[in-house]
Amino acid sequence: MHEVTILVELVKMVERAAKQNNIKEIDTVVVQIGQLSSIVPRYMREYYPNTTQGTILEGSKIKIEMIPGNGLCHHCNKVFNVARNKGKCPTCGGEDWELLSGREFNLKEIIIKENT
Numbered sequence: 001m002h003e004v005t006i007l008v009e010l011v012k013m014v015e016r017a018a019k020q021n022n023i024k025e026i027d028t029v030v031v032q033i034g035q036l037s038s039i040v041p042r043y044m045r046e047y048y049p050n051t052t053q054g055t056i057l058e059g060s061k062i063k064i065e066m067i068p069g070n071g072l073c074h075h076c077n078k079v080f081n082v083a084r085n086k087g088k089c090p091t092c093g094g095e096d097w098e099l100l101s102g103r104e105f106n107l108k109e110i111i112i113k114e115n116t
Helices: 002-020 041-052
Strands: 026-034 061-067 070-073 079-081 097-101 105-112
Touching: 002 026, 002 041, 002 105, 026 041, 041 061
Parallel strands: 026 061
Antiparallel strands: 026 105, 070 079, 070 097
16 A cells, blocks of 8 residues: 555655744644545545654644546547546547646645644
């Protein structure tokens, strides 16, 4: 499961950012995952606690936002969801399209714990 490897790299990235910004405690890490990527969100949620043990992220949450797998039809110039429409433009039925989004994996935001 490559999700564990991705999570290990994510933890390293967040730890570097926290160190550079003198952040001591993380509340939530927000990531964006493309609908057409090979990353399984359920595994990311499931393995996150284990990969954060012993790090500044221990006890934090992961929030996942999905990026739709959109394509641009070269025939009619309509943007459509590639997965939902099985690779065919719902407007003209064309199969000649360009992928616009859906394979991404982005660290969007690091939310720090408020001092109370």
